[in-house]
Amino acid sequence: MYGYAGTILVVDLSSRKIEKLPLEEDLAKKYIGGLGINTKLLFDHVKQGIDPLGPENVLIFGAGPLVGTFMPTASKSDVSAKSPITGLFGTASSGYRFGCEMKYAGYDNILIKGRADQPVYIAIQDDLVEIRDATTLWGRDVWEAIDSLQDEWKSEEIQVAAIGPSGENLIRYSSIQNGKYDAWARTGMGAVMGSKLLKAVAIRGKGGIKVAKKEDFRQLAREMRQKIINSPFFQAVSKYGSMAATGPYGKFGALPAKNFQTGVIEDWFQTRGYKVIEKYSDQMMACPACPIGCAHWAVVKEGPYAGLELKGIEVTPVFEIGAKLFVHDLDGILKCVEMFHRTGIDVVSGCGTISMLMELYQRGLISEEKIGFPVHWGDVHAICNLIRMIANREGIGDILAEGAKRANIALTGNDDYAITVKGLELPTFDPRSRWSVYTFGFLTSTRGGDHLRTRNPVENLRFPSLPDDYRKEPFAFPEELYKNIDMPDDLKKKIIDPERKTTDIVLMEKWSEDLITLFNCIGICTRPPSLQALGPASIARMLQVGVGWDVDREEVRLAGERIWNLQRLFNLREGEQRKDSIFPKRFYEERLPEGPAKGMVIDQNKVDQMLDDYYEARGWDRVSGVPKEAKIIELGLQKEWADVKKACVK
Amino acid sequence: MNKFILVDLEKCIGCRTCALACSFEHEDEFNPSLSRICPLWMREVGRFVTLTCQQCGEPLCAEACPRNAITVDKKTGAKVVESEVCIGCRTCFFACPFGIPIIHPYKGFMIKCDLCGGTPQCVEECPQEALSFVESDDAAKKKRFEVARKLMTILEKVSL
Numbered sequence: 001m002y003g004y005a006g007t008i009l010v011v012d013l014s015s016r017k018i019e020k021l022p023l024e025e026d027l028a029k030k031y032i033g034g035l036g037i038n039t040k041l042l043f044d045h046v047k048q049g050i051d052p053l054g055p056e057n058v059l060i061f062g063a064g065p066l067v068g069t070f071m072p073t074a075s076k077s078d079v080s081a082k083s084p085i086t087g088l089f090g091t092a093s094s095g096y097r098f099g100c101e102m103k104y105a106g107y108d109n110i111l112i113k114g115r116a117d118q119p120v121y122i123a124i125q126d127d128l129v130e131i132r133d134a135t136t137l138w139g140r141d142v143w144e145a146i147d148s149l150q151d152e153w154k155s156e157e158i159q160v161a162a163i164g165p166s167g168e169n170l171i172r173y174s175s176i177q178n179g180k181y182d183a184w185a186r187t188g189m190g191a192v193m194g195s196k197l198l199k200a201v202a203i204r205g206k207g208g209i210k211v212a213k214k215e216d217f218r219q220l221a222r223e224m225r226q227k228i229i230n231s232p233f234f235q236a237v238s239k240y241g242s243m244a245a246t247g248p249y250g251k252f253g254a255l256p257a258k259n260f261q262t263g264v265i266e267d268w269f270q271t272r273g274y275k276v277i278e279k280y281s282d283q284m285m286a287c288p289a290c291p292i293g294c295a296h297w298a299v300v301k302e303g304p305y306a307g308l309e310l311k312g313i314e315v316t317p318v319f320e321i322g323a324k325l326f327v328h329d330l331d332g333i334l335k336c337v338e339m340f341h342r343t344g345i346d347v348v349s350g351c352g353t354i355s356m357l358m359e360l361y362q363r364g365l366i367s368e369e370k371i372g373f374p375v376h377w378g379d380v381h382a383i384c385n386l387i388r389m390i391a392n393r394e395g396i397g398d399i400l401a402e403g404a405k406r407a408n409i410a411l412t413g414n415d416d417y418a419i420t421v422k423g424l425e426l427p428t429f430d431p432r433s434r435w436s437v438y439t440f441g442f443l444t445s446t447r448g449g450d451h452l453r454t455r456n457p458v459e460n461l462r463f464p465s466l467p468d469d470y471r472k473e474p475f476a477f478p479e480e481l482y483k484n485i486d487m488p489d490d491l492k493k494k495i496i497d498p499e500r501k502t503t504d505i506v507l508m509e510k511w512s513e514d515l516i517t518l519f520n521c522i523g524i525c526t527r528p529p530s531l532q533a534l535g536p537a538s539i540a541r542m543l544q545v546g547v548g549w550d551v552d553r554e555e556v557r558l559a560g561e562r563i564w565n566l567q568r569l570f571n572l573r574e575g576e577q578r579k580d581s582i583f584p585k586r587f588y589e590e591r592l593p594e595g596p597a598k599g600m601v602i603d604q605n606k607v608d609q610m611l612d613d614y615y616e617a618r619g620w621d622r623v624s625g626v627p628k629e630a631k632i633i634e635l636g637l638q639k640e641w642a643d644v645k646k647a648c649v650k
Numbered sequence: 651m652n653k654f655i656l657v658d659l660e661k662c663i664g665c666r667t668c669a670l671a672c673s674f675e676h677e678d679e680f681n682p683s684l685s686r687i688c689p690l691w692m693r694e695v696g697r698f699v700t701l702t703c704q705q706c707g708e709p710l711c712a713e714a715c716p717r718n719a720i721t722v723d724k725k726t727g728a729k730v731v732e733s734e735v736c737i738g739c740r741t742c743f744f745a746c747p748f749g750i751p752i753i754h755p756y757k758g759f760m761i762k763c764d765l766c767g768g769t770p771q772c773v774e775e776c777p778q779e780a781l782s783f784v785e786s787d788d789a790a791k792k793k794r795f796e797v798a799r800k801l802m803t804i805l806e807k808v809s810l
Contacts, residue, residue: 069680070670070775104681127731197733206755218674283696286665291777293663297696307691 001025002212003065003546004033008041009129010105011122013196014055014114018129023108029549030636034064034099035091035520037109038080038561042089043566043640045113048573048647052084052188053170053195055115061079061161061201062109063099064523065438066549068209069217069289072225075100075288079161083187083410083576084401085172085349086448089570092189093452093520094178095287101159105205112196121149121200125206127258132290134199138168140175141342149202158301161201166391167194171401173349173425174324177341181295181311187424187447212548220545224538225291232481233528234292238284241294242315242527243274248461252593254434255323256426256612258362258377259355260419260586264434264595265323271323278332285311292529298334304334312337319428320351325358339384343391348450349403352425354386354405356417357396367411371396373557415582419584421449422576425590432587433597435467437508443581443607444509444614446567449513453516456508457531458485458496470606471613472639474504486535487511488553514560562635565627568620569637573644578625581611652727652786654705655687655763655770658728661780664689664698668781675771676761684754687772689727698710700781702772703750703763705729714745728765733751736760 010019038060050056066074077099083090119138142164167174167190174190175183211217236244253263286293300308321333360366389397404418426449431439441454463474495507536557587602619631632641657735669685688704688743712720719735743752751762
């Protein structure tokens with residue numbers, strides 16, 4: 001098998017046993033790699049009902065068959081475990097160099113189980129794998145820990161996945177940081193790592209990745225690169241990165257301002273719009289093999305945070321810190337980002353939890369005494385204090401460490417101000433003012449309240465999309481783009497209506513989930529230029545010339561669907577039910593007070609109908625959302641299904 | 651012909667495609683540690699600086715080589731290591747002001763940029779067109795134009 005490194009590394013921290021298992025071709029064919037193989041390993045290794053923060057949980061790193069090559073954007077890796085924040089399937093993806101380095105060192109996946117008896121880190125230099133003492137690293141923040149490891153190894157080329165104090169102290173939404181500025185952030189993978197007393201995985205690989213057909217691979221990489229560059233999204237995203245979205249969501253009044261109390265911020269464009277990048281950065285930064293380069297090197301030149309330098313200015317922290325927590329200026333936002341990076345906390349869940357507290361404070365539902373200081377919207381000093389207190393479980397931080405929902409209940413006896421789905425804090429966009437594949441996906445994502453695994457590849461942010469006609473999202477791209485979408489023709493006719501210029505949200509939901517799953521399996525990026533340009537036909541060709549398999553578009557698409565369904569089975573085995581796919585009360589009951597979507601709420605009946613239709617489109621029971629026998633057989637998941645049935649009956 | 655690989659520091663986004671293209675061409679595998687071109691992140695200036703062989707006019711690597719293993723490719727002008735002659739003693743590495751030649755970890759001889767026989771793959775694959783394969787005098791002319799433009803703007807300000 002070309003493309004793959006060919007080995008799954010298994011490290012048992014309890015017994016200190018290290019095993020190298022050959023990657024079986026059957027497994028690779030069925031689950032492709034990266035997220036897909038992680039999904040299968042997690043399903044097989046985690047028993048129903050185990051404590052996500054106990055030694056029975058496993059933590060799996062996975063990098064797909066194209067990662068480390070120059071197939072454009074192929075640098076992404078996934079980390080998966082049972083999530084301590086949702087109790088369901090947990091996973092997060094990240095770019096930069098760690099996944100590539102895993103492959104160069106010779107490993108497609110790294111499965112870590114058990115629990116060490118004192119702080120350790122895993123050191124990997126090609127074939128040499130060691131469990132090393134990390135007592136001197138424990139307690140250090142992520143940046144210090146990375147500096148210290150680079151000193152110890154006398155190399156800046158080592159790639160480090162590390163947790164900060166947050167992961168050590170089992171904050172349920174801790175991230176694992178990927179180098180200093182990137183992260184596997186969502187669903188609390190850092191807490192799982194901390195529960196194993198594992199501070200870091202440091203890796204240096206000097207091997208190579210071979211592909212099946214050299215000349216064809218080179219030609220295909222060029223073709224794909226050109227496709228991405230020709231995407232209508234390329235110019236904006238390569239100049240402003242993900243910040244290109246700050247304009248539209250500001251215009252739609254879909255900002256999560258002050259914990260989703262309003263969608264409008266008056267001076268949003270001047271203070272937090274995409275153009276502010278120009279003041280901070282003239283250097284774009286790319287992950288390996290990426291022609292887009294969506295990140296920026298940011299330097300704060302003046303004010304109280306002068307001298308702060310980091311890679312970033314991403315849309316998510318700007319929405320989260322700038323809107324949810326209402327921090328007015330980019331200086332302050334970048335300072336908070338630094339705190340999140342150093343402590344190792346997921347920005348989205350961190351801000352969702354802090355904004356819950358700030359709203360309680362605003363409404364007089366919690367006293368200043370109980371917190372220790374005032375927590376007004378946008379107060380950077382207070383936010384940084386809270387981040388530190390959460391990471392160290394100091395004072396009120398000990399309660400906030402459990403996440404917005406649990407903390408809200410602990411503080412006021414209800415979860416009215418916890419904006420979560422399945423316990424995971426919702427990101428960034430208000431579904432009342434932006435109803436789309438993206439926001440309906442908050443309910444359907446296998447990892448709970450999250451948007452990054454459910455995104456319409458032809459999303460067009462030039463047009464508003466309010467929850468009036470619930471099934472439709474505007475499409476309105478040129479004829480040529482419609483013709484070139486990498487989607488089977490019969491499906492394209494069902495999903496996209498070129499006359500009315502709309503996409504069907506329910507059907508597109510399923511399509512995009514399976515598609516993004518595939519992206520995370522082979523390790524390519526879901527930024528709009530590549531998400532729009534590439535699809536299962538392109539991916540099949542990549543596997544043909546990269547791995548040497550004779551696969552077609554349909555087989556590849558089916559693999560994406562299989563993996564999504566296996567995640568669903570994992571969640572059903574853990575007891576997830578239809579009633580869990582519900583928005584926080586606020587979105588059903590509180591009308592947006594201002595802006596273009598003034599007065600809008602989400603109609604629960606309409607959303608329920610959509611869920612029925614979505615389940616049906618997935619081949620699941622319309623009511624329960626449990627996959628039907630026919631779908632299980634089509635996907636070849638009989639063995640796994642039997643296991644779920646057994647667990648559910650018990 | 652006196653061509654070399656020119657790096658435009660303003661354009662590079664650090665995607666490392668050049669390094670991957672290099673090892674793929676020379677070693678049939680993607681392996682940055684076997685690349686003859688090296689993108690470096692220079693935090694102190696906030697720029698990526700990509701280094702490869704300058705194809706020097708008076709190459710110190712060739713001069714220093716005790717085996718005379720570095721010769722000029724007549725077709726491209728590239729300074730090329732003859733792998734059968736090279737003994738991997740690293741003298742060229744010490745002599746090179748840019749630290750370019752490295753030892754091949756499995757094969758034992760030194761490796762450095764050979765301009766891929768006239769079509770450098772790093773240049774071909776660079777998505778930002780930050781690399782170009784240029785004649786020395788063309789590169790010089792381009793640079794002089796840029797300086798001239800800057801001069802003009804200064805002169806305009808002065809004349810006001």
